[in-house]
Amino acid sequence: MALINRGLLKTAAPLLCTRRFRGKINIQKPRKPHFGRQILIDISKPHFGPPKHLLPEIMKCEKIKDTIAKMEIDNPFERILANECLNWFNTSKMVVFLHVNSINMEDKTPVYASLKKNDMHLRTYGKKIVSMATTGTRYEAVNQLFTSHQNIIFGQPENAAKMFKILKKAPQLVVMAGIIEDKLLSKNELVEFSKLPNLDVARSQLCSVLQSAGSCLVGQLNQSQQILVSHLEKHISIQNSPTTEDNQTESIDTKEES
Amino acid sequence: MSIPYSGTIRRSGGVVSAIAKQLRAVNLKAAKRITVKFDPFGDNVTHTRNFLHYMSSRKISLTNPNCVLKTEVVCDRSEPTVDITIVPSIAETASLKKVTFKSGNLTCLELLQLLNKHITPLAPAEQITTTISTKLEKKGKRK
Numbered sequence: 001m002a003l004i005n006r007g008l009l010k011t012a013a014p015l016l017c018t019r020r021f022r023g024k025i026n027i028q029k030p031r032k033p034h035f036g037r038q039i040l041i042d043i044s045k046p047h048f049g050p051p052k053h054l055l056p057e058i059m060k061c062e063k064i065k066d067t068i069a070k071m072e073i074d075n076p077f078e079r080i081l082a083n084e085c086l087n088w089f090n091t092s093k094m095v096v097f098l099h100v101n102s103i104n105m106e107d108k109t110p111v112y113a114s115l116k117k118n119d120m121h122l123r124t125y126g127k128k129i130v131s132m133a134t135t136g137t138r139y140e141a142v143n144q145l146f147t148s149h150q151n152i153i154f155g156q157p158e159n160a161a162k163m164f165k166i167l168k169k170a171p172q173l174v175v176m177a178g179i180i181e182d183k184l185l186s187k188n189e190l191v192e193f194s195k196l197p198n199l200d201v202a203r204s205q206l207c208s209v210l211q212s213a214g215s216c217l218v219g220q221l222n223q224s225q226q227i228l229v230s231h232l233e234k235h236i237s238i239q240n241s242p243t244t245e246d247n248q249t250e251s252i253d254t255k256e257e258s
Numbered sequence: 259m260s261i262p263y264s265g266t267i268r269r270s271g272g273v274v275s276a277i278a279k280q281l282r283a284v285n286l287k288a289a290k291r292i293t294v295k296f297d298p299f300g301d302n303v304t305h306t307r308n309f310l311h312y313m314s315s316r317k318i319s320l321t322n323p324n325c326v327l328k329t330e331v332v333c334d335r336s337e338p339t340v341d342i343t344i345v346p347s348i349a350e351t352a353s354l355k356k357v358t359f360k361s362g363n364l365t366c367l368e369l370l371q372l373l374n375k376h377i378t379p380l381a382p383a384e385q386i387t388t389t390i391s392t393k394l395e396k397k398g399k400r401k
Contacts, residue, residue: 102314147307171329
């Protein structure tokens with residue numbers, strides 16, 4: 001028997017504790033409960049307010065329920081997120097706002113990864129957090145955009161062209177507007193900005209434009225003298241060439257004579 | 259004195275369920291191209307953007323894989339619109355080439371209802387494909 005029991009699964013014997021044995025149940029003189037038990041009883045006692053017919057009319061109004069429900073509760077986590085969001089706004093010189101259509105994480109992750117490789121950060125913040133972060137600051141106009149689903153890209157303006165190239169692969173992410181160097185730009189302006197050349201190239205172009213004014217003036221001043229000089233040179237060359245012809249005809253004559 | 263029962267037996271599920279019901283009914287087989295155009299800084303673009311978000315979902319795009327959904331962002335303070343170009347073969351029979359919704363004053367639910375009213379009925383009826391018959395059935399048919 002013991003061997004069979006050893007083979008079977010051993011169940012723990014239940015812990016039995018006797019409460020009463022045969023005697024009568026005590027109701028008339030209940031003993032005082034333990035302090036801990038008494039505390040629990042006192043906490044869980046139901047509390048009933050005054051009956052409705054005794055309440056003044058104003059307390060019976062049902063419109064208060066809506067106003068109380070909408071009372072804003074201060075959430076410290078939301079404050080932390082709002083601070084983080086504002087930090088991102090302040091540290092990144094380029095902020096681009098995207099409208100998000102329905103997209104899988106499967107399709108979104110490669111975009112996120114390629115943006116990250118190019119030192120750009122795709123982040124999602126909700127309407128409430130962004131409004132908490134931006135109201136009162138200079139970014140307040142941005143709240144208008146946050147009505148549906150949206151994402152934000154934080155980065156540096158040098159990578160604007162790369163960003164557009166990466167976003168071409170995800171047609172569900174639509175560029176709406178952007179902030180570059182504290183200036184709010186529309187989508188078309190963003191596209192134009194991305195097509196601009198490098199800053200050094202732009203500076204050199206500016207230098208050449210500035211210089212072209214002066215060089216143009218110099219050229220125009222010298223134009224008449226140069227024309228005169230070129231005419232004179234041509235005249236000389238024409239004069240020289242008939243002398244060579246004369247020499248040639250003389251040599252033929254001398255040959256013929258000889 | 260008892261008053262006979264009046265009112266609904268089932269309660270309405272709210273706007274969200276109504277939108278879900280419309281979305282389940284959407285069939286884009288008649289649409290060749292859908293272009294949603296909006297100005298992001300406009301006041302009345304919330305519903306258009308929500309409509310666009312629903313339209314871009316996978317389920318709806320699977321009803322017609324050839325239908326292209328294009329999003330246009332403009333910055334000239336123009337009203338948001340939804341342009342739907344009908345497939346040419348259906349356009350001939352229905353005498354309807356293009357449908358435009360001016361969604362400045364329309365809610366998302368109304369947009370979907372209009373879509374289901376005008377575009378979904380144009381979808382061609384699904385043809386029952388031939389089922390694969392087993393050898394035994396074929397033998398029986400021959401006999």
